[in-house]
Amino acid sequence: MLMKKYLLLSFILVANFCIAQQAENIIIITTDGFRWQEVFKGMDSAIANNKRFNQGDSSYLYEKYWGNDATERRKKLLPFLWSTVSAHGQLYGNRTLGNKVNNANPYWFSYPGYSEIMTGYADTAVNSNNYPPNPNVTVLEFFNQQPKLKGKVAAFGAWDAFDRILNEKRSGIPVISAFDASGGKTPTTQQKLINNMLADSYKPWLKEECLDVFTHYAALEELKTKKPKVLYIAYGETDEWAHGGQYRNYLDAAHQVDAWIKQIWDFVQNDPQYKNKTALLVTTDHGRGDIIKKEWTDHGSSIQDAYQIWFAVMGPNTPSGGEMKSDVQLYQKQFAQTMAKLMGYTFKAVHPIAEEIKSAVKK
Numbered sequence: 001m002l003m004k005k006y007l008l009l010s011f012i013l014v015a016n017f018c019i020a021q022q023a024e025n026i027i028i029i030t031t032d033g034f035r036w037q038e039v040f041k042g043m044d045s046a047i048a049n050n051k052r053f054n055q056g057d058s059s060y061l062y063e064k065y066w067g068n069d070a071t072e073r074r075k076k077l078l079p080f081l082w083s084t085v086s087a088h089g090q091l092y093g094n095r096t097l098g099n100k101v102n103n104a105n106p107y108w109f110s111y112p113g114y115s116e117i118m119t120g121y122a123d124t125a126v127n128s129n130n131y132p133p134n135p136n137v138t139v140l141e142f143f144n145q146q147p148k149l150k151g152k153v154a155a156f157g158a159w160d161a162f163d164r165i166l167n168e169k170r171s172g173i174p175v176i177s178a179f180d181a182s183g184g185k186t187p188t189t190q191q192k193l194i195n196n197m198l199a200d201s202y203k204p205w206l207k208e209e210c211l212d213v214f215t216h217y218a219a220l221e222e223l224k225t226k227k228p229k230v231l232y233i234a235y236g237e238t239d240e241w242a243h244g245g246q247y248r249n250y251l252d253a254a255h256q257v258d259a260w261i262k263q264i265w266d267f268v269q270n271d272p273q274y275k276n277k278t279a280l281l282v283t284t285d286h287g288r289g290d291i292i293k294k295e296w297t298d299h300g301s302s303i304q305d306a307y308q309i310w311f312a313v314m315g316p317n318t319p320s321g322g323e324m325k326s327d328v329q330l331y332q333k334q335f336a337q338t339m340a341k342l343m344g345y346t347f348k349a350v351h352p353i354a355e356e357i358k359s360a361v362k363k
């Protein structure tokens with residue numbers, strides 16, 4: 001009898017262990033054109049000291065984000081990534097340690113970058129931000145074709161190009177981008193308010209892109225009310241403020257994105273559908289230049305180093321590793337298959353798909 005009890009107990013333990021190995025939900029987050037340099041080294045004093053970039057107030061930047069070493073500075077800028085994610089997940093892309101993540105596409109701007117992230121393929125034909133609806137299949141579309149996930153995939157993006165990048169029409173995935181209202185025909189009270197505020201908000205980038213705050217709260221409301229199994233949120237302000245040469249706004253936008261990821265994760269870890277069953281992947285579409293050439297504001301194939309990116313991953317089947325220190329070369333095109341494997345699938349399409357990042361997925 002005692003033996004039977006032991007057997008039963010060990011069976012339950014093994015079963016639980018197996019269940020915990022695979023993510024049942026995934027949340028993918030991008031913040032446009034945010035540099036690996038700030039992710040791993042925090043605020044750059046050379047940019048903050050430059051009158052062209054500090055918006056007339058370097059003391060604000062120093063008070064909020066400065067620290068004596070890179071470890072202290074990055075934690076001030078991105079406290080969630082450098083506490084919860086570094087303790088339980090992995091952060092890739094610190095090139096000073098030889099850990100390299102690159103765009104495989106040769107363009108180093110947004111549409112090709114997001115397409116590479118989502119399709120697992122650096123298609124050189126995808127060469128413009130005005131490119132028509134993506135001919136290639138994204139991992140989101142693939143997820144939406146799986147019986148367990150059908151109708152449980154949603155995307156929210158500050159930039160209107162996501163309708164095309166994710167091929168909203170063909171994929172059948174609802175893509176709430178830029179000034180789209182959320183909630184469909186029966187919005188919740190919260191969605192009504194978000195929609196009204198979005199319509200009336202300041203529009204520094206005209207109709208093309210909204211402020212991140214609206215994209216965030218619309219996505220959070222979706223998470224709470226519709227409980228998607230696959231949720232993609234694409235923030236855009238980091239890139240916009242960098243193009244404007246506004247380092248304070250750039251860092252504040254990144255700091256805010258970090259706080260929002262924490263808010264999402266706190267919800268996830270307090271909800272039975274998501275708790276300990278959700279993978280998180282955070283990354284960016286491209287890198288930017290450096291301060292030495294005064295090119296940190298820009299990106300594209302003519303900007304040195306703008307192919308250099310980073311990513312963070314955490315979840316039930318990602319080993320904890322913190323800051324990854326191994327000397328490796330990884331590519332953005334590997335993210336799509338990594339997401340599929342985290343969810344227990346193998347992503348297949350008619351176009352080539354790069355293999356997953358093996359160290360991010362427990363066998």
Ligand SMILES: [Zn+2]
Pocket residue numbers: 033110239240243299
């Ligand atoms: Zn840009």
